[in-house]
Amino acid sequence: MKSRAILIRSYGGPEVLELAEIDVPLPGPGEVQIHHTAIGLNFADTYYRTGLYKPAGGLPFVAGSEGAGTVVAVGEGVDDFRIGDRVAYPNNDGAYCDYRNIRASALVALPDDIPFEVAAAMMTKGMTVEFLLNRTYQVGPETVLLWHAAAGGVGLIACQWAKALGATVIGTAGSADKVKLALEHGCDHVINYREEDFAARVKELTAGKGVDVVYDSVGKDTFPMSLDCLKPRGLWVTFGNASGPVEPLAPLVLLQKGSLFMTRPTLGHYIATRQELNKCAEALFAIVRGNKVVINVNQTYPLADAARAHADLEARRTSGTTLLIP
Template identity: 65%
Template structure:
Protein backbone atom coordinates (compact mmCIF):
# COMPACT_ATOMS: atom_id res chain seq x y z
CA UNK A 1 0.00 0.00 0.00
CA UNK A 2 1.33 3.43 -0.99
CA UNK A 3 0.34 6.67 0.75
CA UNK A 4 -0.14 9.36 -1.89
CA UNK A 5 -2.30 12.37 -2.74
CA UNK A 6 -5.19 13.09 -5.08
CA UNK A 7 -7.80 15.75 -5.77
CA UNK A 8 -11.36 14.62 -5.09
CA UNK A 9 -14.81 16.13 -4.79
CA UNK A 10 -17.75 14.76 -2.80
CA UNK A 11 -20.38 17.06 -4.27
CA UNK A 12 -20.71 18.96 -7.52
CA UNK A 13 -20.27 22.71 -7.66
CA UNK A 14 -17.67 25.42 -8.12
CA UNK A 15 -13.88 25.13 -7.90
CA UNK A 16 -14.14 25.23 -4.10
CA UNK A 17 -15.51 21.65 -3.98
CA UNK A 18 -12.11 20.29 -5.08
CA UNK A 19 -10.10 18.87 -2.18
CA UNK A 20 -6.43 17.83 -2.08
CA UNK A 21 -6.37 14.76 0.16
CA UNK A 22 -4.18 11.84 1.24
CA UNK A 23 -5.22 8.45 -0.12
CA UNK A 24 -4.05 4.85 0.22
CA UNK A 25 -3.10 3.31 -3.12
CA UNK A 26 -3.08 -0.51 -3.25
CA UNK A 27 -0.73 -2.51 -5.49
CA UNK A 28 -1.80 -2.69 -9.13
CA UNK A 29 -4.33 -5.39 -9.99
CA UNK A 30 -4.29 -7.78 -12.93
CA UNK A 31 -3.77 -5.88 -16.19
CA UNK A 32 -2.74 -2.69 -14.37
CA UNK A 33 0.46 -0.77 -13.72
CA UNK A 34 1.17 1.83 -11.09
CA UNK A 35 2.51 5.14 -12.35
CA UNK A 36 3.86 8.29 -10.79
CA UNK A 37 2.64 11.33 -12.67
CA UNK A 38 5.08 13.92 -13.94
CA UNK A 39 2.31 16.21 -15.21
CA UNK A 40 -1.46 16.24 -15.63
CA UNK A 41 -3.41 17.97 -18.40
CA UNK A 42 -6.24 20.38 -17.54
CA UNK A 43 -9.28 20.13 -19.81
CA UNK A 44 -12.81 21.52 -19.91
CA UNK A 45 -14.23 18.02 -19.53
CA UNK A 46 -12.81 18.10 -15.98
CA UNK A 47 -15.00 21.13 -15.31
CA UNK A 48 -18.05 19.38 -16.77
CA UNK A 49 -17.68 16.54 -14.26
CA UNK A 50 -17.02 18.91 -11.35
CA UNK A 51 -20.13 20.99 -12.06
CA UNK A 52 -22.36 17.96 -12.67
CA UNK A 53 -22.94 18.71 -16.36
CA UNK A 54 -21.47 15.25 -16.92
CA UNK A 55 -22.50 12.66 -14.35
CA UNK A 56 -19.78 10.95 -12.35
CA UNK A 57 -20.05 7.18 -11.74
CA UNK A 58 -19.75 7.75 -7.98
CA UNK A 59 -18.84 10.28 -5.29
CA UNK A 60 -16.30 11.11 -4.01
CA UNK A 61 -14.62 11.20 -7.42
CA UNK A 62 -11.10 11.80 -8.73
CA UNK A 63 -11.47 13.56 -12.08
CA UNK A 64 -8.92 14.26 -14.81
CA UNK A 65 -8.48 12.30 -18.04
CA UNK A 66 -4.98 13.14 -19.30
CA UNK A 67 -1.52 12.71 -17.82
CA UNK A 68 1.97 11.31 -18.30
CA UNK A 69 4.40 9.67 -15.95
CA UNK A 70 6.67 6.73 -15.21
CA UNK A 71 5.71 3.15 -14.43
CA UNK A 72 6.73 2.32 -10.84
CA UNK A 73 5.10 -1.10 -10.41
CA UNK A 74 3.59 -3.75 -12.66
CA UNK A 75 0.60 -5.91 -11.77
CA UNK A 76 -0.08 -9.51 -12.78
CA UNK A 77 -0.82 -10.44 -16.40
CA UNK A 78 0.76 -7.33 -17.88
CA UNK A 79 2.60 -7.61 -21.18
CA UNK A 80 4.50 -4.88 -22.96
CA UNK A 81 5.09 -2.54 -20.01
CA UNK A 82 7.89 -2.51 -17.44
CA UNK A 83 9.05 -0.44 -14.49
CA UNK A 84 10.70 2.73 -15.78
CA UNK A 85 8.61 3.04 -18.95
CA UNK A 86 7.56 6.58 -19.83
CA UNK A 87 3.84 6.50 -20.56
CA UNK A 88 0.92 8.81 -21.28
CA UNK A 89 -2.83 8.47 -21.61
CA UNK A 90 -6.10 10.24 -22.30
CA UNK A 91 -9.51 8.94 -21.37
CA UNK A 92 -9.12 7.21 -18.01
CA UNK A 93 -10.69 9.02 -15.04
CA UNK A 94 -8.41 9.61 -12.06
CA UNK A 95 -5.59 11.74 -13.47
CA UNK A 96 -5.77 14.32 -10.66
CA UNK A 97 -3.38 12.30 -8.50
CA UNK A 98 0.29 12.06 -7.65
CA UNK A 99 0.29 8.30 -8.20
CA UNK A 100 -2.35 5.93 -9.50
CA UNK A 101 -3.11 2.48 -10.86
CA UNK A 102 -4.30 2.29 -14.46
CA UNK A 103 -5.18 -0.44 -16.93
CA UNK A 104 -2.55 -0.77 -19.62
CA UNK A 105 -5.21 -0.63 -22.34
CA UNK A 106 -5.28 3.16 -21.84
CA UNK A 107 -1.51 3.67 -22.05
CA UNK A 108 0.86 4.59 -24.84
CA UNK A 109 4.63 4.71 -24.50
CA UNK A 110 6.07 8.19 -24.99
CA UNK A 111 8.72 8.29 -27.73
CA UNK A 112 12.24 9.49 -27.03
CA UNK A 113 12.49 13.18 -27.80
CA UNK A 114 9.07 14.04 -26.35
CA UNK A 115 9.10 15.10 -22.71
CA UNK A 116 6.55 13.78 -20.23
CA UNK A 117 5.32 17.35 -19.73
CA UNK A 118 4.70 17.72 -23.46
CA UNK A 119 2.99 14.34 -23.59
CA UNK A 120 0.71 15.23 -20.68
CA UNK A 121 -0.22 18.48 -22.35
CA UNK A 122 -1.15 17.02 -25.73
CA UNK A 123 -2.68 13.55 -25.45
CA UNK A 124 -6.35 14.48 -25.06
CA UNK A 125 -6.16 17.73 -26.98
CA UNK A 126 -3.85 16.44 -29.70
CA UNK A 127 -5.75 13.21 -30.31
CA UNK A 128 -8.94 15.28 -30.41
CA UNK A 129 -7.44 17.41 -33.17
CA UNK A 130 -6.30 14.23 -34.95
CA UNK A 131 -9.72 12.61 -35.19
CA UNK A 132 -11.53 15.89 -35.93
CA UNK A 133 -9.29 16.72 -38.90
CA UNK A 134 -8.65 13.22 -40.22
CA UNK A 135 -11.75 11.19 -39.45
CA UNK A 136 -14.80 13.28 -38.52
CA UNK A 137 -14.21 15.48 -41.58
CA UNK A 138 -11.19 14.66 -43.72
CA UNK A 139 -9.40 17.97 -44.16
CA UNK A 140 -7.17 18.55 -47.17
CA UNK A 141 -5.88 21.21 -49.59
CA UNK A 142 -9.35 22.00 -50.92
CA UNK A 143 -10.87 22.49 -47.46
CA UNK A 144 -11.77 25.73 -45.70
CA UNK A 145 -12.46 25.33 -41.99
CA UNK A 146 -13.72 27.50 -39.15
CA UNK A 147 -12.37 26.55 -35.72
CA UNK A 148 -13.85 28.27 -32.68
CA UNK A 149 -11.67 28.87 -29.59
CA UNK A 150 -8.62 29.01 -31.84
CA UNK A 151 -6.33 30.05 -28.96
CA UNK A 152 -7.42 27.16 -26.75
CA UNK A 153 -5.57 23.91 -26.21
CA UNK A 154 -7.22 22.00 -29.05
CA UNK A 155 -7.42 25.10 -31.22
CA UNK A 156 -3.69 25.83 -31.26
CA UNK A 157 -2.89 22.25 -32.20
CA UNK A 158 -5.68 22.04 -34.79
CA UNK A 159 -4.65 25.27 -36.51
CA UNK A 160 -1.12 24.01 -37.13
CA UNK A 161 -2.25 20.53 -38.11
CA UNK A 162 -4.92 21.77 -40.53
CA UNK A 163 -2.38 24.10 -42.14
CA UNK A 164 0.04 21.17 -42.52
CA UNK A 165 -2.77 19.31 -44.32
CA UNK A 166 -3.05 22.22 -46.76
CA UNK A 167 -6.34 23.71 -45.60
CA UNK A 168 -7.39 27.34 -45.43
CA UNK A 169 -7.84 27.90 -41.70
CA UNK A 170 -10.14 30.47 -40.10
CA UNK A 171 -10.46 30.79 -36.34
CA UNK A 172 -12.25 32.80 -33.68
CA UNK A 173 -10.83 34.11 -30.41
CA UNK A 174 -11.88 36.48 -27.65
CA UNK A 175 -9.13 39.12 -27.40
CA UNK A 176 -6.38 40.79 -29.39
CA UNK A 177 -3.70 38.76 -27.63
CA UNK A 178 -5.53 35.50 -28.36
CA UNK A 179 -5.97 36.52 -31.99
CA UNK A 180 -2.22 37.10 -32.28
CA UNK A 181 -1.49 33.77 -30.61
CA UNK A 182 -3.74 31.87 -33.02
CA UNK A 183 -2.26 33.64 -36.05
CA UNK A 184 1.13 32.37 -34.89
CA UNK A 185 -0.21 28.79 -34.88
CA UNK A 186 -1.33 28.13 -38.42
CA UNK A 187 -4.45 30.25 -38.81
CA UNK A 188 -4.82 32.32 -41.97
CA UNK A 189 -7.52 34.53 -40.45
CA UNK A 190 -8.63 34.95 -36.84
CA UNK A 191 -11.83 36.79 -35.94
CA UNK A 192 -12.21 38.55 -32.58
CA UNK A 193 -15.78 37.61 -31.73
CA UNK A 194 -15.96 40.37 -29.08
CA UNK A 195 -15.52 43.12 -31.67
CA UNK A 196 -16.58 41.47 -34.96
CA UNK A 197 -19.58 39.53 -36.23
CA UNK A 198 -17.95 36.21 -37.02
CA UNK A 199 -20.67 35.12 -39.47
CA UNK A 200 -20.24 38.27 -41.54
CA UNK A 201 -16.45 38.03 -41.43
CA UNK A 202 -16.46 34.37 -42.50
CA UNK A 203 -18.54 35.26 -45.56
CA UNK A 204 -16.25 38.21 -46.33
CA UNK A 205 -13.17 36.00 -46.12
CA UNK A 206 -14.70 33.24 -48.25
CA UNK A 207 -16.26 35.53 -50.85
CA UNK A 208 -19.75 34.62 -49.69
CA UNK A 209 -19.25 30.86 -50.02
CA UNK A 210 -18.91 29.87 -46.39
CA UNK A 211 -16.73 27.09 -45.01
CA UNK A 212 -16.76 23.34 -45.52
CA UNK A 213 -16.75 22.51 -41.82
CA UNK A 214 -17.18 24.31 -38.50
CA UNK A 215 -15.51 22.85 -35.41
CA UNK A 216 -17.34 24.20 -32.36
CA UNK A 217 -16.44 23.45 -28.74
CA UNK A 218 -18.19 26.55 -27.37
CA UNK A 219 -21.83 25.50 -27.70
CA UNK A 220 -24.58 27.86 -26.62
CA UNK A 221 -22.82 31.17 -27.40
CA UNK A 222 -21.98 30.25 -31.01
CA UNK A 223 -25.21 28.51 -31.99
CA UNK A 224 -26.98 28.75 -34.41
CA UNK A 225 -24.52 31.25 -35.92
CA UNK A 226 -22.05 28.43 -36.62
CA UNK A 227 -24.55 26.91 -39.04
CA UNK A 228 -24.74 30.22 -40.91
CA UNK A 229 -21.00 30.02 -41.64
CA UNK A 230 -21.34 26.78 -43.61
CA UNK A 231 -21.61 26.39 -47.33
CA UNK A 232 -24.28 24.16 -48.83
CA UNK A 233 -23.83 20.54 -47.66
CA UNK A 234 -21.31 21.66 -45.05
CA UNK A 235 -20.69 19.91 -41.74
CA UNK A 236 -21.22 21.25 -38.22
CA UNK A 237 -19.00 19.44 -35.70
CA UNK A 238 -20.03 20.15 -32.10
CA UNK A 239 -17.38 18.62 -29.84
CA UNK A 240 -17.79 20.64 -26.63
CA UNK A 241 -19.93 23.15 -24.77
CA UNK A 242 -17.74 25.50 -22.76
CA UNK A 243 -20.47 28.19 -22.73
CA UNK A 244 -23.28 25.73 -22.00
CA UNK A 245 -25.23 23.11 -23.92
CA UNK A 246 -26.93 23.86 -27.24
CA UNK A 247 -30.69 24.09 -26.90
CA UNK A 248 -33.58 24.10 -29.37
CA UNK A 249 -31.66 22.36 -32.15
CA UNK A 250 -34.13 20.84 -34.60
CA UNK A 251 -33.29 18.67 -37.60
CA UNK A 252 -35.36 20.94 -39.83
CA UNK A 253 -32.78 23.67 -39.22
CA UNK A 254 -30.22 21.64 -41.17
CA UNK A 255 -32.51 21.49 -44.18
CA UNK A 256 -33.33 25.18 -44.04
CA UNK A 257 -29.69 26.23 -43.97
CA UNK A 258 -28.49 24.16 -46.94
CA UNK A 259 -28.95 20.42 -46.31
CA UNK A 260 -26.21 20.54 -43.71
CA UNK A 261 -24.67 17.67 -41.78
CA UNK A 262 -24.17 17.73 -38.01
CA UNK A 263 -22.35 15.44 -35.60
CA UNK A 264 -21.51 15.34 -31.88
CA UNK A 265 -18.32 13.25 -31.66
CA UNK A 266 -16.17 12.38 -28.66
CA UNK A 267 -12.55 11.31 -28.59
CA UNK A 268 -13.35 8.24 -26.53
CA UNK A 269 -15.54 6.80 -29.28
CA UNK A 270 -12.80 7.31 -31.83
CA UNK A 271 -10.14 5.56 -29.71
CA UNK A 272 -12.39 2.77 -28.38
CA UNK A 273 -10.17 -0.04 -29.65
CA UNK A 274 -6.47 -0.62 -28.99
CA UNK A 275 -5.74 -0.31 -32.71
CA UNK A 276 -7.57 3.03 -32.98
CA UNK A 277 -5.85 4.41 -29.87
CA UNK A 278 -2.39 3.46 -31.09
CA UNK A 279 -2.99 4.81 -34.60
CA UNK A 280 -4.32 8.09 -33.22
CA UNK A 281 -1.47 8.51 -30.73
CA UNK A 282 1.20 7.62 -33.30
CA UNK A 283 -0.19 10.18 -35.74
CA UNK A 284 0.06 12.79 -32.99
CA UNK A 285 3.58 11.77 -31.99
CA UNK A 286 4.62 11.97 -35.66
CA UNK A 287 3.39 15.53 -36.29
CA UNK A 288 4.95 16.75 -33.05
CA UNK A 289 8.27 14.96 -33.62
CA UNK A 290 8.44 16.36 -37.16
CA UNK A 291 7.80 19.91 -35.84
CA UNK A 292 4.70 20.32 -38.00
CA UNK A 293 2.85 20.95 -34.74
CA UNK A 294 4.49 22.53 -31.72
CA UNK A 295 3.01 22.17 -28.25
CA UNK A 296 3.14 25.23 -26.02
CA UNK A 297 2.60 24.84 -22.29
CA UNK A 298 1.26 28.28 -21.44
CA UNK A 299 0.25 27.80 -17.80
CA UNK A 300 1.28 25.50 -14.96
CA UNK A 301 -0.24 25.16 -11.50
CA UNK A 302 0.65 22.95 -8.54
CA UNK A 303 -1.87 20.10 -8.32
CA UNK A 304 -2.89 21.29 -4.87
CA UNK A 305 -3.97 24.62 -6.46
CA UNK A 306 -6.28 22.96 -8.98
CA UNK A 307 -9.22 25.09 -7.83
CA UNK A 308 -7.44 28.22 -9.03
CA UNK A 309 -6.65 26.51 -12.32
CA UNK A 310 -10.32 25.61 -12.84
CA UNK A 311 -11.41 29.18 -12.06
CA UNK A 312 -8.92 30.61 -14.56
CA UNK A 313 -9.98 28.11 -17.24
CA UNK A 314 -13.67 28.89 -16.80
CA UNK A 315 -13.08 32.64 -16.90
CA UNK A 316 -11.10 32.21 -20.14
CA UNK A 317 -7.89 33.58 -18.63
CA UNK A 318 -5.87 30.68 -20.03
CA UNK A 319 -4.58 30.02 -23.53
CA UNK A 320 -3.32 26.84 -25.12
CA UNK A 321 -2.27 24.09 -22.77
CA UNK A 322 -2.39 24.12 -18.97
CA UNK A 323 -0.60 21.58 -16.78
CA UNK A 324 -1.08 20.55 -13.17
CA UNK A 325 2.21 19.53 -11.56
CA UNK A 326 2.06 16.99 -8.69
Protein backbone atom coordinates in the same frame (compact mmCIF):
# COMPACT_ATOMS: atom_id res chain seq x y z
CA MET B 1 0.60 3.46 -0.79
CA LYS B 2 -0.67 6.95 0.02
CA SER B 3 -1.14 9.56 -2.70
CA ARG B 4 -2.28 13.14 -2.81
CA ALA B 5 -5.32 13.59 -5.03
CA ILE B 6 -7.91 16.19 -5.96
CA LEU B 7 -11.28 14.78 -4.92
CA ILE B 8 -14.76 15.90 -5.93
CA ARG B 9 -17.36 14.95 -3.30
CA SER B 10 -20.17 17.15 -4.65
CA TYR B 11 -20.79 18.99 -7.91
CA GLY B 12 -20.19 22.72 -8.12
CA GLY B 13 -17.65 25.46 -8.77
CA PRO B 14 -13.86 25.28 -8.44
CA GLU B 15 -14.22 25.36 -4.65
CA VAL B 16 -15.42 21.72 -4.62
CA LEU B 17 -11.94 20.57 -5.71
CA GLU B 18 -10.46 19.18 -2.49
CA LEU B 19 -6.84 18.20 -1.91
CA ALA B 20 -6.92 14.90 0.00
CA GLU B 21 -4.83 11.84 0.75
CA ILE B 22 -6.05 8.56 -0.69
CA ASP B 23 -4.95 4.93 -0.55
CA VAL B 24 -3.59 3.44 -3.78
CA PRO B 25 -3.45 -0.37 -3.62
CA LEU B 26 -1.12 -2.55 -5.63
CA PRO B 27 -2.23 -2.75 -9.26
CA GLY B 28 -4.69 -5.52 -10.04
CA PRO B 29 -4.69 -7.91 -13.01
CA GLY B 30 -4.26 -5.98 -16.26
CA GLU B 31 -3.29 -2.79 -14.43
CA VAL B 32 -0.12 -0.80 -13.89
CA GLN B 33 0.66 1.82 -11.28
CA ILE B 34 2.17 5.06 -12.48
CA HIS B 35 3.80 8.05 -10.81
CA HIS B 36 2.68 11.22 -12.57
CA THR B 37 5.24 13.77 -13.67
CA ALA B 38 2.65 16.06 -15.28
CA ILE B 39 -1.14 16.14 -15.57
CA GLY B 40 -3.15 17.82 -18.31
CA LEU B 41 -6.01 20.23 -17.67
CA ASN B 42 -8.93 19.95 -20.09
CA PHE B 43 -12.15 21.91 -20.32
CA ALA B 44 -14.03 18.64 -20.03
CA ASP B 45 -12.67 18.40 -16.48
CA THR B 46 -14.93 21.32 -15.58
CA TYR B 47 -17.94 19.48 -17.02
CA TYR B 48 -17.32 16.57 -14.65
CA ARG B 49 -16.82 18.99 -11.77
CA THR B 50 -20.16 20.70 -12.37
CA GLY B 51 -22.04 17.46 -13.06
CA LEU B 52 -22.74 18.19 -16.73
CA TYR B 53 -20.83 14.96 -17.38
CA LYS B 54 -21.22 12.16 -14.85
CA PRO B 55 -18.27 9.94 -13.77
CA ALA B 56 -18.81 6.23 -14.23
CA GLY B 57 -18.31 5.44 -10.57
CA GLY B 58 -20.37 8.31 -9.18
CA LEU B 59 -19.34 10.56 -6.28
CA PRO B 60 -16.77 10.97 -4.82
CA PHE B 61 -14.16 10.71 -7.56
CA VAL B 62 -10.66 11.89 -8.44
CA ALA B 63 -10.79 14.64 -11.05
CA GLY B 64 -8.92 14.75 -14.35
CA SER B 65 -8.45 12.51 -17.35
CA GLU B 66 -4.93 12.88 -18.81
CA GLY B 67 -1.37 12.48 -17.63
CA ALA B 68 2.17 11.26 -18.19
CA GLY B 69 4.67 9.59 -15.92
CA THR B 70 6.62 6.45 -15.08
CA VAL B 71 5.47 2.90 -14.37
CA VAL B 72 6.28 1.98 -10.75
CA ALA B 73 4.40 -1.35 -10.41
CA VAL B 74 2.88 -3.90 -12.78
CA GLY B 75 -0.12 -6.13 -12.17
CA GLU B 76 -0.63 -9.75 -13.17
CA GLY B 77 -1.01 -10.43 -16.87
CA VAL B 78 0.57 -7.20 -18.10
CA ASP B 79 3.13 -7.89 -20.81
CA ASP B 80 3.34 -4.55 -22.61
CA PHE B 81 4.88 -2.45 -19.83
CA ARG B 82 7.63 -2.80 -17.23
CA ILE B 83 8.71 -0.83 -14.18
CA GLY B 84 10.54 2.30 -15.33
CA ASP B 85 8.71 2.66 -18.65
CA ARG B 86 7.69 6.15 -19.71
CA VAL B 87 3.95 6.26 -20.45
CA ALA B 88 1.11 8.65 -21.16
CA TYR B 89 -2.65 8.41 -21.57
CA PRO B 90 -5.71 10.39 -22.66
CA ASN B 91 -9.32 10.19 -21.63
CA ASN B 92 -9.11 8.16 -18.42
CA ASP B 93 -10.77 9.38 -15.22
CA GLY B 94 -8.72 9.88 -12.06
CA ALA B 95 -5.67 11.84 -13.23
CA TYR B 96 -5.34 14.59 -10.60
CA CYS B 97 -3.03 12.69 -8.25
CA ASP B 98 0.58 11.72 -7.57
CA TYR B 99 0.09 7.96 -8.01
CA ARG B 100 -2.66 5.96 -9.65
CA ASN B 101 -3.56 2.55 -11.02
CA ILE B 102 -4.73 2.40 -14.60
CA ARG B 103 -5.60 -0.26 -17.16
CA ALA B 104 -2.52 -1.12 -19.21
CA SER B 105 -4.73 -1.10 -22.31
CA ALA B 106 -5.36 2.64 -21.78
CA LEU B 107 -1.66 3.56 -21.89
CA VAL B 108 0.69 4.34 -24.73
CA ALA B 109 4.46 4.09 -24.57
CA LEU B 110 6.02 7.54 -24.57
CA PRO B 111 9.00 7.98 -26.91
CA ASP B 112 12.19 9.13 -25.17
CA ASP B 113 12.35 12.33 -27.24
CA ILE B 114 8.96 13.61 -26.08
CA PRO B 115 9.09 15.19 -22.60
CA PHE B 116 6.52 14.22 -19.97
CA GLU B 117 5.21 17.79 -19.88
CA VAL B 118 4.62 17.85 -23.64
CA ALA B 119 2.87 14.48 -23.49
CA ALA B 120 0.57 15.53 -20.65
CA ALA B 121 -0.23 18.71 -22.55
CA MET B 122 -1.18 17.00 -25.78
CA MET B 123 -2.55 13.50 -25.34
CA THR B 124 -6.25 14.30 -25.01
CA LYS B 125 -6.11 17.55 -26.97
CA GLY B 126 -3.83 16.28 -29.73
CA MET B 127 -5.63 12.97 -30.15
CA THR B 128 -8.91 14.88 -30.28
CA VAL B 129 -7.48 17.00 -33.08
CA GLU B 130 -6.29 13.89 -34.90
CA PHE B 131 -9.72 12.31 -35.09
CA LEU B 132 -11.49 15.58 -35.83
CA LEU B 133 -9.23 16.53 -38.76
CA ASN B 134 -8.55 13.06 -40.16
CA ARG B 135 -11.64 11.02 -39.41
CA THR B 136 -14.67 13.13 -38.43
CA TYR B 137 -14.02 15.22 -41.53
CA GLN B 138 -11.05 14.53 -43.77
CA VAL B 139 -9.31 17.89 -43.99
CA GLY B 140 -7.05 18.53 -46.97
CA PRO B 141 -5.76 21.25 -49.30
CA GLU B 142 -9.23 22.07 -50.64
CA THR B 143 -10.79 22.47 -47.19
CA VAL B 144 -11.87 25.82 -45.79
CA LEU B 145 -12.69 25.49 -42.09
CA LEU B 146 -13.71 27.56 -39.08
CA TRP B 147 -12.25 26.72 -35.68
CA HIS B 148 -13.77 28.37 -32.63
CA ALA B 149 -11.51 29.11 -29.64
CA ALA B 150 -8.47 29.03 -31.92
CA ALA B 151 -6.12 30.19 -29.15
CA GLY B 152 -7.21 27.51 -26.69
CA GLY B 153 -5.36 24.32 -25.89
CA VAL B 154 -7.09 22.27 -28.58
CA GLY B 155 -7.32 25.19 -30.97
CA LEU B 156 -3.59 25.95 -31.14
CA ILE B 157 -2.84 22.32 -31.94
CA ALA B 158 -5.69 22.05 -34.43
CA CYS B 159 -4.92 25.18 -36.41
CA GLN B 160 -1.28 24.19 -36.85
CA TRP B 161 -2.25 20.66 -37.87
CA ALA B 162 -4.94 21.86 -40.29
CA LYS B 163 -2.46 24.25 -41.91
CA ALA B 164 0.04 21.36 -42.25
CA LEU B 165 -2.70 19.47 -44.12
CA GLY B 166 -3.02 22.41 -46.52
CA ALA B 167 -6.36 23.79 -45.36
CA THR B 168 -7.47 27.40 -45.25
CA VAL B 169 -7.97 28.05 -41.54
CA ILE B 170 -10.29 30.69 -40.09
CA GLY B 171 -10.28 31.00 -36.32
CA THR B 172 -12.16 32.91 -33.65
CA ALA B 173 -10.73 34.30 -30.43
CA GLY B 174 -11.81 36.68 -27.68
CA SER B 175 -9.00 39.22 -27.33
CA ALA B 176 -6.32 40.96 -29.36
CA ASP B 177 -3.60 38.89 -27.69
CA LYS B 178 -5.40 35.66 -28.50
CA VAL B 179 -5.99 36.76 -32.08
CA LYS B 180 -2.25 37.33 -32.44
CA LEU B 181 -1.46 33.95 -30.87
CA ALA B 182 -3.81 32.11 -33.24
CA LEU B 183 -2.34 33.89 -36.27
CA GLU B 184 1.10 32.73 -35.16
CA HIS B 185 -0.11 29.13 -34.97
CA GLY B 186 -1.63 28.29 -38.32
CA CYS B 187 -4.65 30.53 -38.81
CA ASP B 188 -4.98 32.43 -42.07
CA HIS B 189 -7.62 34.71 -40.57
CA VAL B 190 -8.76 35.23 -36.98
CA ILE B 191 -12.02 36.94 -35.99
CA ASN B 192 -12.32 38.64 -32.62
CA TYR B 193 -15.84 37.51 -31.74
CA ARG B 194 -16.14 40.23 -29.08
CA GLU B 195 -15.80 42.92 -31.74
CA GLU B 196 -17.19 41.37 -34.93
CA ASP B 197 -20.15 39.30 -36.09
CA PHE B 198 -18.19 36.14 -36.83
CA ALA B 199 -20.83 34.65 -39.15
CA ALA B 200 -20.92 37.77 -41.31
CA ARG B 201 -17.12 37.95 -41.34
CA VAL B 202 -16.82 34.31 -42.40
CA LYS B 203 -19.15 34.94 -45.33
CA GLU B 204 -17.03 37.97 -46.26
CA LEU B 205 -13.79 35.99 -46.08
CA THR B 206 -15.24 33.19 -48.24
CA ALA B 207 -16.88 35.48 -50.83
CA GLY B 208 -20.31 34.44 -49.58
CA LYS B 209 -19.73 30.71 -49.96
CA GLY B 210 -19.20 29.67 -46.33
CA VAL B 211 -16.85 27.04 -44.98
CA ASP B 212 -16.81 23.28 -45.46
CA VAL B 213 -16.72 22.48 -41.75
CA VAL B 214 -17.09 24.31 -38.43
CA TYR B 215 -15.35 22.89 -35.36
CA ASP B 216 -17.17 24.18 -32.31
CA SER B 217 -16.19 23.46 -28.72
CA VAL B 218 -17.80 26.64 -27.37
CA GLY B 219 -21.43 25.55 -27.54
CA LYS B 220 -24.18 27.90 -26.40
CA ASP B 221 -22.50 31.21 -27.31
CA THR B 222 -21.71 30.18 -30.89
CA PHE B 223 -25.05 28.49 -31.63
CA PRO B 224 -26.87 28.81 -33.97
CA MET B 225 -24.50 31.26 -35.71
CA SER B 226 -22.05 28.48 -36.48
CA LEU B 227 -24.63 27.00 -38.83
CA ASP B 228 -24.75 30.29 -40.75
CA CYS B 229 -21.02 29.95 -41.49
CA LEU B 230 -21.42 26.73 -43.48
CA LYS B 231 -21.79 26.24 -47.20
CA PRO B 232 -24.64 23.99 -48.38
CA ARG B 233 -24.08 20.40 -47.26
CA GLY B 234 -21.40 21.59 -44.82
CA LEU B 235 -20.65 19.86 -41.53
CA TRP B 236 -21.05 21.32 -38.04
CA VAL B 237 -18.87 19.46 -35.54
CA THR B 238 -19.96 20.32 -32.01
CA PHE B 239 -17.49 18.73 -29.61
CA GLY B 240 -17.65 20.82 -26.43
CA ASN B 241 -19.72 23.12 -24.24
CA ALA B 242 -17.32 25.77 -22.90
CA SER B 243 -20.09 28.39 -22.71
CA GLY B 244 -22.86 25.93 -21.84
CA PRO B 245 -24.80 23.20 -23.64
CA VAL B 246 -26.32 23.85 -27.06
CA GLU B 247 -30.10 24.19 -27.10
CA PRO B 248 -32.13 21.40 -28.74
CA LEU B 249 -32.00 21.57 -32.52
CA ALA B 250 -34.93 20.73 -34.79
CA PRO B 251 -33.73 18.69 -37.81
CA LEU B 252 -35.73 20.98 -40.10
CA VAL B 253 -33.27 23.79 -39.31
CA LEU B 254 -30.51 21.80 -41.01
CA LEU B 255 -32.61 21.63 -44.17
CA GLN B 256 -33.43 25.33 -44.08
CA LYS B 257 -29.79 26.33 -43.72
CA GLY B 258 -28.54 24.26 -46.64
CA SER B 259 -29.02 20.51 -46.04
CA LEU B 260 -26.36 20.66 -43.36
CA PHE B 261 -24.81 17.79 -41.45
CA MET B 262 -24.01 17.78 -37.74
CA THR B 263 -22.16 15.41 -35.44
CA ARG B 264 -21.34 15.34 -31.74
CA PRO B 265 -18.19 13.17 -31.53
CA THR B 266 -16.05 12.25 -28.54
CA LEU B 267 -12.52 10.87 -28.34
CA GLY B 268 -13.46 7.64 -26.58
CA HIS B 269 -15.38 6.37 -29.60
CA TYR B 270 -12.37 6.98 -31.87
CA ILE B 271 -9.80 5.17 -29.69
CA ALA B 272 -12.04 2.34 -28.55
CA THR B 273 -9.64 -0.41 -29.66
CA ARG B 274 -5.94 -0.86 -28.93
CA GLN B 275 -5.22 -0.52 -32.64
CA GLU B 276 -7.11 2.79 -32.87
CA LEU B 277 -5.44 4.12 -29.71
CA ASN B 278 -1.95 3.33 -30.97
CA LYS B 279 -2.61 4.63 -34.48
CA CYS B 280 -4.01 7.90 -33.13
CA ALA B 281 -1.05 8.36 -30.77
CA GLU B 282 1.44 7.54 -33.50
CA ALA B 283 -0.07 10.19 -35.80
CA LEU B 284 0.17 12.76 -32.99
CA PHE B 285 3.76 11.86 -32.12
CA ALA B 286 4.75 12.03 -35.79
CA ILE B 287 3.39 15.50 -36.44
CA VAL B 288 4.96 16.86 -33.24
CA ARG B 289 8.31 15.23 -34.00
CA GLY B 290 8.15 16.71 -37.50
CA ASN B 291 7.85 20.20 -35.98
CA LYS B 292 4.61 20.83 -37.83
CA VAL B 293 2.78 21.23 -34.52
CA VAL B 294 4.37 22.95 -31.52
CA ILE B 295 2.76 22.20 -28.16
CA ASN B 296 2.34 25.36 -26.10
CA VAL B 297 2.41 24.87 -22.34
CA ASN B 298 1.46 28.41 -21.34
CA GLN B 299 0.43 27.85 -17.71
CA THR B 300 1.47 25.46 -14.95
CA TYR B 301 -0.02 25.13 -11.47
CA PRO B 302 0.90 22.94 -8.52
CA LEU B 303 -1.53 20.04 -8.13
CA ALA B 304 -2.76 21.63 -4.90
CA ASP B 305 -3.87 24.72 -6.87
CA ALA B 306 -6.25 22.81 -9.15
CA ALA B 307 -9.16 25.03 -8.06
CA ARG B 308 -7.32 28.17 -9.19
CA ALA B 309 -6.46 26.50 -12.49
CA HIS B 310 -10.14 25.67 -13.08
CA ALA B 311 -11.21 29.21 -12.22
CA ASP B 312 -8.68 30.71 -14.64
CA LEU B 313 -9.66 28.30 -17.41
CA GLU B 314 -13.36 29.06 -17.08
CA ALA B 315 -12.71 32.82 -16.93
CA ARG B 316 -10.75 32.51 -20.20
CA ARG B 317 -7.60 33.82 -18.56
CA THR B 318 -5.56 30.99 -20.10
CA SER B 319 -4.25 30.26 -23.58
CA GLY B 320 -2.71 27.16 -25.06
CA THR B 321 -2.33 24.28 -22.64
CA THR B 322 -2.33 24.22 -18.85
CA LEU B 323 -0.58 21.61 -16.70
CA LEU B 324 -0.88 20.54 -13.09
CA ILE B 325 2.46 19.48 -11.59
CA PRO B 326 2.35 16.98 -8.70
